[in-house]
Amino acid sequence: MKTKDLILIVEDDPGISKMLQFTLTQDGYGCVIAENLKSAYRLFQVNNPDIILLDLGLPDGDGKTLIKNVRSQAMTPIIVISARHAEQEIVAALDTGADDYVLKPFSGIELSARIRSAQRRLLGIIPSQQHIVCGELVLQIETLIVSKNETILKLTPTEFNLLKYFMLHPNQVVTHSRILKEVWGVGYQHEMHYLRTFVNSLRKKIENDPSRPQYIITQMGVGYRFYCQNDSISKE
Amino acid sequence: MKTKDLILIVEDDPGISKMLQFTLTQDGYGCVIAENLKSAYRLFQVNNPDIILLDLGLPDGDGKTLIKNVRSQAMTPIIVISARHAEQEIVAALDTGADDYVLKPFSGIELSARIRSAQRRLLGIIPSQQHIVCGELVLQIETLIVSKNETILKLTPTEFNLLKYFMLHPNQVVTHSRILKEVWGVGYQHEMHYLRTFVNSLRKKIENDPSRPQYIITQMGVGYRFYCQNDSISKE
DNA sequence: ATACTTATCAAGAACTTGTCAAGATTTCAC
DNA sequence: GTGAAATCTTGACAAGTTCTTGATAAGTAT
Structure with a gap:
């Protein structure tokens, strides 16, 4: 029972x-x-x-x-x-x-x-979903698999963690130091270069046109914002 | 406010x-x-x-x-x-x-x-976002986002700080030197030119008709006044 | 009209962010 | 353990934004 x-x-x-x-x-x-x-x-x-x-x-x-x-x-x-x-x-x-x-x-x-x-x-206060969906992107937390329009993306562990953090905080501006702290750990708050490099490689993998990103948007002087539109309004 | x-x-x-x-x-x-x-x-x-x-x-x-x-x-x-x-x-x-x-x-x-x-x-579960609202403008303190109606405005850091200062002191005349001191820091009180330039670019972004401003109103010989409709109620 | 204040525009300097690639380190299979 | 592959770290440079500054126009008060 x-x-x-x-x-x-x-x-x-x-x-x-x-x-x-x-x-x-x-x-x-x-x-x-x-x-x-x-x-x-x-x-x-x-x-x-x-x-x-x-x-x-x-x-x-x-x-x-x-x-x-x-x-x-x-x-x-x-x-x-x-x-x-x-x-x-x-x-x-x-x-x-x-x-x-x-x-x-x-x-x-x-x-x-x-x-x-x-x-x-x-319960919902800690939503423990199995996967997160943002537009064409689907991230499966358990299996560490990310797919875009049916195709599986090959992400490295750090790339995956970074993307996961972004997808868990959609449409919000997150500061550089915050991302670094959450993804890399305390003590890495100032390693901006890491962040740049990995944002760069993530963009290459998830963006349709990496030079004009639509997901990872840079917020000058502050950090990044992950844009996510789960729009079911137009349909049904 | x-x-x-x-x-x-x-x-x-x-x-x-x-x-x-x-x-x-x-x-x-x-x-x-x-x-x-x-x-x-x-x-x-x-x-x-x-x-x-x-x-x-x-x-x-x-x-x-x-x-x-x-x-x-x-x-x-x-x-x-x-x-x-x-x-x-x-x-x-x-x-x-x-x-x-x-x-x-x-x-x-x-x-x-x-x-x-x-x-x-x-309370305590999700930290409440703090907003400043003035007419169509909404400024989010921690994410550094300013929106007008449904669009996010693209402000530079200095523009954001200036607008924040204005929105925190609505409907009152603030002198040039005061703004400069508060936004740029002590020692900048006499850099009027900075203020003019940034007020100019801010107006271009937030005003409906920048040549006839309704938010940032110049107070000749004194400074500026930020006009805000819905502030009649709360006072600090 | 004149003197003064304010607004506008543009160009270069300073700074922030993006890109790429090579060396260092870790991971994994054998 | 050893070597190959993948990943992470680091540095150098390019590209892009934002800030500063000067020159000039527009607006106001006397």
Whole structure:
């Protein structure tokens, strides 16, 4: 069995919490249910859930207290589910540290999507993709293979690392010293000549016209900018 | 004027986008506005905004395309603002990679709170880009990029420093010697000629009609004044 | 009109970046 | 281990930008 992500449901109405539990179990999550603040906080500490669903109106106090307590020690996504439609309630909950605010009655399907979104953010922070695509260029991180329009390019290790760094920072200006530090290592910040030489040889391999580069663009006095347009707008 | 976080507003209804711009400027953000997908993607690439507000119904296609394109290279928070209440629309947008989905008509105050929530999540994970915004001009401090509308301007280092100084001191008269001291360094206070030459070349690049400048305005006998429309709010 | 300030243009100097190739070092196969 | 091949390092020079400077035109105030 796969390990499931755990969701802490904080809700005093058994009807709703049972319904939530049913839906979320269907979606493949594990659930723990708290019916009041005290038990919610204890379950949070004990179980370290991946996501918290929180109803604000609880018998022993305002749910915002829980938000505050959780935020003081973790970034666990908190999705508030509430019947309180008042604007200042929503704002207060969000500003206390909630990630999202869903109004009752809510759609189970939408809630699932919002849970997925919260999860994705948590994971997506370090996007560990297998390959990076920039225009005609495809770089496979694992296999160290770079291809341009179906043809495999023959890059040396340093060239590959440099290109990888560029492709991981598309459309941003990166300074000479930054590139040198990231690709060659600390202590190489001033070896500009390395960078020039390797940019030169990279251009020869990836650019259509190396004398008029369209990928590696030099930013005079600063560094380089890797231009990348993944344009699917024109199509579909 | 301080540097601001930049918000890209993608919205084809000028009434709504103007309203958003007003609210967000009040809140201390810089804004750029796109009225269609194509321009939105370009502005995203050029300006590296900190947050994207996206209306799904655009003249040249579905906003989800933009979500896809943005997500292929960055984790920039995307808040969808839409009149489409249908559940499957919301789910689709969230699953494509949107961070939040706000229904029209929306409350400005709630939107601000949702923006703050999105920003808070990013804190410490992705260092926020610092921008200075003046009318159509957006200057990115760390990447040394200046853009006007959708195009990146090609400025030399000295031109950039001069423009940065101007944009950091908008709507105030700065004397020749002051600019020279700040931009070129102590000892250059009397090199008026430098200043004239560089103001000249800057005007050629940033002004719509360099012979009738609207940004860099000469203050006879004193110095220059950099005119900036949307600076009425934030003071240092 | 005159004196003064500001704008424009262009050419050479100074600096930054690009190119190429030879020597040094590492890697890999045998 | 040894030698061949590939890769990295280094230097010299070319090409390209940007800065500095001077000359001249345009604009303003008295």
